[in-house]
Amino acid sequence: AFGQLAGKDDGWRKRGLRLPPGTMGWPLVGETLSFGKIHPSTSIGDYLEEHIHKYGKIFKANLFASQAVVSVDAELNRFVMLNDGRLFEPCTPKGVLDILGHATPMALSGDLHRYIKSLSVDFMGIGRMKSYFLPDAERYITETLASWEEGTPFQAKEEASKMMFNLMVKNVLSMKAGVPETERLRKLYMSFMKGVIALPLNFPGSAYKKAVEARKVILGVINELMKERIQKRRDGTDDIGEADLLGFVLEQSNLDAEQFGDLLLGLLFGGHETSATAITLLIYFLHDCPLAVKQLREEHMEIVRMKRQRGEPAALTWEDYKLMEFSQCVVRETLRLGNVVKFIVRKASTDIKFKGYDIPKGWTVLPILTAAHVDPSVYENVHKFDPWRWQTGSTSKALNDNYMPFGLGLRNCAGLQLAKLEIVVFLHHLVLNFDWELAEPDNPIASPFPEFPRGLPIKVRRLSLLQ
Numbered sequence: 001a002f003g004q005l006a007g008k009d010d011g012w013r014k015r016g017l018r019l020p021p022g023t024m025g026w027p028l029v030g031e032t033l034s035f036g037k038i039h040p041s042t043s044i045g046d047y048l049e050e051h052i053h054k055y056g057k058i059f060k061a062n063l064f065a066s067q068a069v070v071s072v073d074a075e076l077n078r079f080v081m082l083n084d085g086r087l088f089e090p091c092t093p094k095g096v097l098d099i100l101g102h103a104t105p106m107a108l109s110g111d112l113h114r115y116i117k118s119l120s121v122d123f124m125g126i127g128r129m130k131s132y133f134l135p136d137a138e139r140y141i142t143e144t145l146a147s148w149e150e151g152t153p154f155q156a157k158e159e160a161s162k163m164m165f166n167l168m169v170k171n172v173l174s175m176k177a178g179v180p181e182t183e184r185l186r187k188l189y190m191s192f193m194k195g196v197i198a199l200p201l202n203f204p205g206s207a208y209k210k211a212v213e214a215r216k217v218i219l220g221v222i223n224e225l226m227k228e229r230i231q232k233r234r235d236g237t238d239d240i241g242e243a244d245l246l247g248f249v250l251e252q253s254n255l256d257a258e259q260f261g262d263l264l265l266g267l268l269f270g271g272h273e274t275s276a277t278a279i280t281l282l283i284y285f286l287h288d289c290p291l292a293v294k295q296l297r298e299e300h301m302e303i304v305r306m307k308r309q310r311g312e313p314a315a316l317t318w319e320d321y322k323l324m325e326f327s328q329c330v331v332r333e334t335l336r337l338g339n340v341v342k343f344i345v346r347k348a349s350t351d352i353k354f355k356g357y358d359i360p361k362g363w364t365v366l367p368i369l370t371a372a373h374v375d376p377s378v379y380e381n382v383h384k385f386d387p388w389r390w391q392t393g394s395t396s397k398a399l400n401d402n403y404m405p406f407g408l409g410l411r412n413c414a415g416l417q418l419a420k421l422e423i424v425v426f427l428h429h430l431v432l433n434f435d436w437e438l439a440e441p442d443n444p445i446a447s448p449f450p451e452f453p454r455g456l457p458i459k460v461r462r463l464s465l466l467q
């Protein structure tokens, strides 16, 4: 799977390299099980706590059958991400590649990576966000919120997943929300994603096996839609054009079928569950922070009032979005404390020196993004959900330098602007229309992506602030 097999001596002892402290455990299993043990996603968990205590913020370990350097050090994390493509390369486990595809953006490097990344970033650029993603996000969000029944508990995570899936599948493949074909694809997608984080055990019924099968079916759907569109373009009957990623990529690129399918799957994957998790975390954190909800209501009521004064339609515009400043602070704080992506994985492409330690060529490096987000020496009252810490004037360089929920540099998140837009539009409609309470206690655990064991069951009450 990852890099080299642990335990194999690659000569670092002979070469006199000074590796970070740490123990390597058993060659194959190493410390993978303790590293992967679930813990609250608002913390780094016992394994990392204990290792920092024993060895400091940079240590070596045997993880995922590889010799690895784990970094809980924000400076090393930045160094790794800012040297992607020069000193570090992607290191995606084979099991993940079998599911996401070998041409998935996060596994590519060099010119092909740059090309696919720029296609993805252009697809989610400001122009398309204004004309497609903003109105679509608002439509799917308001439709979903309109279906919420007062007083009847439901799972917030499931609702967030549906909204984000419908939004992505419309923008990637022009598939409609609510129709059986889309629901079927969503169900397939769920098994697909469970497989991405499962171990690659290829026995019938395993999450990995199901995911590999789901991949085949989803790619089949994509191929059918692609053929249909190519035919329509030839016949001059295609009325979608570049309104979805399918048309956009057919027009803008000359990717082969495999690259094409993997890119579409990659954006569905990257852009669906991440944002849905962030929205669920937002509901969870705000529930315990009525002051933030009050300030959000004021911000969003003011926007509605101004629109009415100007005689504008109710639909949100890009200009309205730009005014939602406190909401952006709430999103930043949600991503800091919620830790949607706990860690990323790289491989050293050469021998590297950092803070007096050597990282030998070929070793796996695991920058733990959560670490700096919950470091009490960086954030005051680190475990408190405090959106005000991000308000202009009170943001220090240290806060920003340690904040990296979307990664950094060459391989940073292609959809970060879109993610923020989706979450803020959701926030607008949530706080203006509902009060909510948790129907049962449920807390996010890192497994390693944040999960709510009960799906965050909530009960809502409709408000009439907008009358």
Ligand code: HEM
Residues within 6 Å of the ligand: 105, 106, 107, 117, 120, 266, 267, 268, 270, 271, 272, 274, 275, 278, 335, 340, 341, 344, 345, 404, 405, 406, 407, 408, 410, 411, 412, 413, 414, 415, 416, 418, 419
């Ligand atoms: C709150 C939501 C999100 C979070 C926290 C998040 C986080 C991240 C992180 C940390 C990475 C870097 C991975 C690495 O360095 O190995 C990443 C990459 C990526 N993300 Fe996101 N993401 C979010 C939403 C989205 C959305 C909405 C999309 C697209 C629709 C998206 C598409 C991608 C893609 C394509 C990459 C790979 C970029 C590359 O390899 O160059 N993400 N994301």
